[in-house]
Amino acid sequence: MFRPLPDSSEGPTVTVFVEGQPVEAYVGETAASVLLRHLGTARTTSISESPRAPFCMMGCCFDCLAEIDGKGSTQSCLEPVRDGMTIARQMSARKVVAR
Amino acid sequence: MIFDTAIIGAGPAGMQAACDLRARELSVIVLDEQPAPGGQIWRGVERNCQPGSELAQRLGAEYRQGAGVARSFRACGADYRPLSRVWQIEETGPDATEQCWQVFVIREGQAEVVEARRVLLAIGAQERPVPFPGWTHPGVMTVGAAQIMLKSGGLLPEGPVWICGAGPLPLLYAHQLRKLGGQIAGFLDTAPRDTVRRGLPHLSGALRDWKSLAKGLAWQAGLRAAGLRRETGVRQLRAEGKDRLERIRWETPEGEKTAPAGVLLIHEGLVPSVHPTLSLQCEHTWSDAQQSLRPVLDAWGETTRRGLFVAGDAAGIDGARAALAKGTLAAVGIARSLDVLSEAKAKQARAAGDRALSKARATRPLLDTLYPAPEGKISDDVIVCRCEELTAGQIRAAAGRGSADPNRVKSETRAGMGPCQGRQCGYTVARLIAEAHDMPRAEVGFHNIRPPLKPVSVGELASLGKAKA
Numbered sequence: 001m002f003r004p005l006p007d008s009s010e011g012p013t014v015t016v017f018v019e020g021q022p023v024e025a026y027v028g029e030t031a032a033s034v035l036l037r038h039l040g041t042a043r044t045t046s047i048s049e050s051p052r053a054p055f056c057m058m059g060c061c062f063d064c065l066a067e068i069d070g071k072g073s074t075q076s077c078l079e080p081v082r083d084g085m086t087i088a089r090q091m092s093a094r095k096v097v098a099r
Numbered sequence: 100m101i102f103d104t105a106i107i108g109a110g111p112a113g114m115q116a117a118c119d120l121r122a123r124e125l126s127v128i129v130l131d132e133q134p135a136p137g138g139q140i141w142r143g144v145e146r147n148c149q150p151g152s153e154l155a156q157r158l159g160a161e162y163r164q165g166a167g168v169a170r171s172f173r174a175c176g177a178d179y180r181p182l183s184r185v186w187q188i189e190e191t192g193p194d195a196t197e198q199c200w201q202v203f204v205i206r207e208g209q210a211e212v213v214e215a216r217r218v219l220l221a222i223g224a225q226e227r228p229v230p231f232p233g234w235t236h237p238g239v240m241t242v243g244a245a246q247i248m249l250k251s252g253g254l255l256p257e258g259p260v261w262i263c264g265a266g267p268l269p270l271l272y273a274h275q276l277r278k279l280g281g282q283i284a285g286f287l288d289t290a291p292r293d294t295v296r297r298g299l300p301h302l303s304g305a306l307r308d309w310k311s312l313a314k315g316l317a318w319q320a321g322l323r324a325a326g327l328r329r330e331t332g333v334r335q336l337r338a339e340g341k342d343r344l345e346r347i348r349w350e351t352p353e354g355e356k357t358a359p360a361g362v363l364l365i366h367e368g369l370v371p372s373v374h375p376t377l378s379l380q381c382e383h384t385w386s387d388a389q390q391s392l393r394p395v396l397d398a399w400g401e402t403t404r405r406g407l408f409v410a411g412d413a414a415g416i417d418g419a420r421a422a423l424a425k426g427t428l429a430a431v432g433i434a435r436s437l438d439v440l441s442e443a444k445a446k447q448a449r450a451a452g453d454r455a456l457s458k459a460r461a462t463r464p465l466l467d468t469l470y471p472a473p474e475g476k477i478s479d480d481v482i483v484c485r486c487e488e489l490t491a492g493q494i495r496a497a498a499g500r501g502s503a504d505p506n507r508v509k510s511e512t513r514a515g516m517g518p519c520q521g522r523q524c525g526y527t528v529a530r531l532i533a534e535a536h537d538m539p540r541a542e543v544g545f546h547n548i549r550p551p552l553k554p555v556s557v558g559e560l561a562s563l564g565k566a567k568a
């Protein structure tokens with residue numbers, strides 16, 4: 001879906017783990033962008049269990065909710081990649097709390 | 100410590116206001132969701148504007164201008180807190196001796212409370228959500244989202260890439276993509292075909308800023324010269340596919356068309372971010388020209404709640420240059436309200452700011468006319484509320500059953516109760532209510548926004564208890 005410019009692929013990278021697999025991430029991109037590049041989706045919905053992918057990339061749609069470093073319901077578009085970060089899709093469960 | 104001002108947002112308006120307030124020796128804290136200054140328009144500007152960066156060249160001069168503002172901001176002495184999510188803003192009780200605000204923040208999983216005498220919301224805008232069949236499919240995202248991927252990770256979309264919508268942003272993005280060697284299968288223009296005729300009355304005003312006009316025309320000419328496929332008068336867009344986008348379908352006055360698609364980027368203009376001011380029950384007004392709400396502000400940028408200011412696109416969509424001017428004006432207003440600026444000096448500073456703002460807004464009436472919010476009928480099967488997966492049909496049914504009250508429709512259907520709190524569905528729900536009751540959109544209003552402004556986990560709340568104890 002997305003490919004890096006030479007500036008990115010030759011720039012600094014970190015290693016993150018996407019559902020257990022180590023992958024290279026470009027410093028500056030977010031966990032949502034890594035999910036888009038590698039799996040194409042971030043979550044499945046709790047009602048119809050349809051797949052969703054990051055939509056706005058700026059924190060206002062919540063379709064990027066994923067599990068980051070073990071913490072569910074995290075807006076992955078607001079999480080810049082860090083070395084060793086674990087990223088996983090969030091399947092169905094409705095875990096958003098404190099409403 | 101109690102800061103003189105807490106600024107929320109480190110885009111053009113927030114950075115400019117921080118610099119100006121610091122120049123008057125006021126203490127400033129800046130809370131921002133992003134890892135680095137710039138907001139969305141100048142996102143990644145420090146990272147991208149390294150010497151020799153091709154990306155910075157291709158993103159254009161207006162983008163590179165952000166590097167200078169970010170540099171001044173870094174040096175201005177404000178307490179800058181990136182990666183901070185504000186989830187609640189409160190005014191201290193009436194018994195407090197002096198007015199004070201509390202801003203509740205989550206940063207790295209920890210809750211904090213920031214106290215300040217004044218609050219400036221410089222929280223920008225979001226893209227206007229316009230539902231169509233298949234807009235929830237993976238593969239469909241906004242033009243703004245794709246541009247963020249470009250600015251923050253240097254990433255270009257691939258697969259047959261389609262851009263559909265209207266406004267300066269899709270044109271700019273298409274232009275940037277082409278310069279960077281990206282491929283675009285086609286540009287589907289949803290602006291009405293009679294734009295030139297409708298735009299004419301606003302042309303002479305816009306000519307005050309002829310440079311911006313010339314730039315827009317140059318982008319279009321460049322895309323034409325590159326042989327980009329362009330369809331005009333596009334309506335009834337559909338995204339189709341099984342588990343993800345595979346193909347798109349659209350109509351023009353000439354008939355229906357279809358094409359394979361890997362990525363569909365959509366954009367129908369911007370709307371101010373109003374959730375915090377709505378939750379604080381500030382007065383808002385409906386802009387017919389921009390088909391969106393905005394907080395009511397006085398000449399100094401102050402809302403109807405004393406001590407709470409708004410600047411930048413959150414006060415109405417006017418672009419980055421205007422946001423800088425609005426940041427300056429809000430800083431003048433705040434300094435005046437804190438009695439560090441005399442009335443006469445404040446008026447003088449305001450006159451200069453007003454002039455800059457009026458110049459920066461010169462093309463706005465033209466742009467608002469050329470790219471109106473789409474009015475096409477939303478069919479019953481289209482998902483409107485992305486969080487709760489509610490269709491237009493379900494909302495129409497609820498809207499017709501009782502009063503024209505967005506809060507009633509919200510509690511009956513759950514539209515707006517998901518984590519996005521109606522940031523995606525709010526305007527569409529209000530529009531469907533207006534249609535059902537045959538009343539002007541301005542009279543419908545918006546559902547009530549309750550804290551938290553962003554979901555907060557139990558663990559994060561618990562950390563607040565500890566911070567306070």
Ligand code: FES
Pocket residue numbers: 032053054055056057058059060061062063064065075076077078
């Ligand atoms: S992609 Fe919209 S909130 Fe993250």
